[in-house]
Amino acid sequence: MPSSAEVAVSEELFAPVGRGTELCYQTFGSPDGEPLLLVMGLGAPMTWWDPGLCADLARAGFHVVRFDNRDAGRSTVLAGRVSRSTLVRAFAGTRVRAPYSLTDLADDAFGLLDHLGLESAHVVGVSMGGMIAQTMAIARPERVDSLTSIMSTTGKRSVGWQHPALLPRMIAPRKPGREAYVAGSMVFARLTGSPAYPEPEDAMRRRFEETWDRGVHPEGVARQMLAVVSQPNRGARLHGVRVPTLVVHGLADRMVHVSGGRATAAAVPGAELLLIDGMGHDLPVPLHETFVNAIRRTAERSSGV
Known part of the structure; x- marks a missing residue:
């Protein structure tokens, strides 16, 4: 178990990462710890990395960095509109032009490491963040000490599919205003x-209220979504990844079917696959200790401990 020691937490800071983009970020723990970069998923801010989980990771010996991707939270919000018809065509497999790619999002993360003066880091990503983390390990493996891909997939369309009831809700117009956002988000x-681990209603409400207050950007979510659905299949390139890799997936995930996690683990030589019964597409508090122990175990593989 992590110790109960106090953990230093920085204020929210900003890093220029190139191409006119700034990322909002925050750190947990001592700078002397092993750098650990947390990459969040589609449309979600860094605050969805629960502060308790970040603190537990810091107590486990990491210097934790969480951040808002571009088009999320307090990071740079780009211009340009993605139509619903474009998204539908992209989901159907039609080639469309995306404003940016997962490679661009990976480059943002490398830019954050540069800003922090970090040559490399352990990288943990969830959902779209897992796709970004995989892309980082493929593109610049010397900067990724270990890779943890949680509830994500390889980009191959025949794995990691969504439950068909979810897409219409994802692209449907939302009613304006804070309360409508919170209510709709709670339903989704x-x-x-x-x-098996339902989030308490009061905690869920606070999470979405905080998300709204930090900045909700529907057009940004659409741009990120187009980057996801237009991604290439990374399967062949993942065969060349040699950094210690952990793949975590819930057996009850309706957003990214568990086949996506299985395919990711099968593609990376020596990857550990951790399947969790009753886990869906979130990071439940009762599983935090499981996540911390698994990430710590994977990091130790990188140093030969």
């Missing part, structure tokens, strides 16, 4: 969350 979170 109940559809995609972990049936």
Whole structure:
């Protein structure tokens, strides 16, 4: 178990990462710890990395960095509109032009490491963040000490599919205003969350209220979504990844079917696959210790401990 020692937490800071983009980030723990970069998923801010989980990771010996991807939270929000018809065509497999790619998002993360003066880091990503983390390990493996891909997939269309009831809700117009956002998000979170570990309603409400208050950008979510659905299949390139790799996936995930996690683990030589019964598409508090122990175990593989 992690110790109960106090953990230093920075204020929210900003890093220029090139191409006119700034990322908002925050750190947990001592700078003397092993750098650990947390990469969040589609449309989600860094605050969805629960502060308790970040603190536990810091107590496990990591210097934790969480950040908002571009088009999320307090990071740079780009211009340009993605139509619903473009998204539907992209989901159907039609080639469309995306404003940016997962490679661009990976480059943002490398830019954050540069800003922090870090040559490399352990990289942990969830959902779209897992895709970004995989892309980082493929593109610049010397900067990725270990890779943890959680509830993600390889980009191959025949694995990691969504439950068909989710897409219409994802691209449907939302009513304006804070309360409508919170109410709608709570409905969607109940559809995609972990049936064995339901998030308490008051905690869920606070999470979405904080998300709204830090900045919600529907057009940014659409741009990120197009980057996801237009991604290439990384399967062949993942065969060349040699950094210690952990793949975590819930057996009850309705957003990214567990086949995506299985395919990721099968593609990376020596990857550990951790399947969790009753886990959906979230990071339930009762599983935090499991996540911390698994990430710590994977990091130790990188140093030969």
